[in-house]
Structure formats: C-alpha cells, structure tokens
Amino acid sequence: MSWIPKIAVALLALGSATAADAACERHIYNNTDYRWFIEYVPGGVSSSTGGLYFGDFCGNVRNGSCWLPPHSVMTITYTTTAGMTAVNLGVKDPTNYEKIFYAYSTGSTCPKLQHDGSTGGASVNDPADGDVTISSYAWDTSIMPPVMPNGGGGPPDTGMHTKPMPAPPPPTDMGKARAD
Numbered sequence: 001m002s003w004i005p006k007i008a009v010a011l012l013a014l015g016s017a018t019a020a021d022a023a024c025e026r027h028i029y030n031n032t033d034y035r036w037f038i039e040y041v042p043g044g045v046s047s048s049t050g051g052l053y054f055g056d057f058c059g060n061v062r063n064g065s066c067w068l069p070p071h072s073v074m075t076i077t078y079t080t081t082a083g084m085t086a087v088n089l090g091v092k093d094p095t096n097y098e099k100i101f102y103a104y105s106t107g108s109t110c111p112k113l114q115h116d117g118s119t120g121g122a123s124v125n126d127p128a129d130g131d132v133t134i135s136s137y138a139w140d141t142s143i144m145p146p147v148m149p150n151g152g153g154g155p156p157d158t159g160m161h162t163k164p165m166p167a168p169p170p171p172t173d174m175g176k177a178r179a180d
Contacts, residue, residue, distance in 0.1 A: 039065035050085035
C-alpha cells in the first residue's frame with residue numbers, strides 16, 4: 001500500500017500550486033455612445049501563464065471575447081499561473097481597428113498594460129493598472145461617428161448606437177379625402 005502516501009503527496013502539491021495562484025479584478029469603462037469589442041488575443045509568453053476573464057456582459061468567459069455596450073463598465077479579471085500573468089488584451093473600436101496590449105505581472109501585483117506613447121480614444125492603466133477607459137468613438141480621435149440620414153448615430157444593423165431612431169414624419173395627405 002505504498003501508493004497511498006504518494007497520491008497524498010501529489011494531491012497536496014497540486015493543492016499548494018493552485019493556492020498560490022491569484023486574481024486581480026480590473027475594469028473597462030466605455031464612456032461613449034458606441035459599443036467596443038474586447039477580446040483575449042492568443043500569444044504572449046505562454047498560453048498557460050495566467051488568464052483573462054470577462055465578466056458582467058459576457059457570462060464570466062475565460063480567454064474569450066465580448067461586446068462592451070455603450071455607457072457601461074465591464075469587470076475583467078486577470079489570473080496568475082505560478083505567480084505570473086502574461087496575456088494579450090485586444091480592444092477594437094467601432095471602425096474595426098484593434099489595438100492589442102500585453103499585460104504582464106509577477107507576484108501579487110495587478111498587470112500593467114504595455115503601450116508606446118499616446119493611445120488615442122482610450123486610456124490604458126487608467127484609473128488603475130490593468131484598466132481601460134474608452135472616451136472616444138475610435139482609437140483615432142479625428143474620426144467622427146457616422147451620421148445617418150435618419151438622424152441615427154450609426155448603421156442600424158450594427159447596434160452601435162443606443163438612442164432610438166426618430167419617428168417617421170406623418171404622411172402629408174393625412175385626413176384628406178381621396179378623389180378617385
């Protein structure tokens with residue numbers, strides 16, 4: 001019966017490895033009238049170095065993707081494996097332009113999103129490391145939202161605008177008798 005102590009030691013080691021893993025909760029703030037697409041992008045140091053959970057609107061999916069509705073806040077959770085987080089966070093604007101940020105940390109600190117210079121229509125690591133605050137229609141702040149002839153803020157089939165479409169004008173011959 002010498003296999004029983006070996007199993008006990010293996011289970012104890014497995015339990016201690018997962019107990020060392022941690023999670024850091026952060027947020028993505030969408031302060032615009034348009035939805036943005038948020039996703040985990042495979043790559044980075046290793047596919048087994050932490051993870052990224054999208055909560056709220058996404059059903060807490062791990063390493064997936066999700067649409068972030070206008071004027072909303074999404075909770076994201078960075079997790080560690082063996083005390084390290086190394087994941088790629090993709091943030092795509094309504095023009096379909098995506099920026100990918102590498103999030104890295106060791107120990108018990110939340111990951112900081114790596115970037116070079118100005119990020120344009122969204123701020124990363126704002127208000128805290130690992131957060132994203134979206135404040136413009138697109139990454140390129142010179143791009144203006146589309147204006148539709150019906151007064152909507154985007155093509156109706158995209159769902160990128162939450163304001164109701166204006167009611168159509170009443171017919172001009174309303175209430176007049178027809179002479180047929």
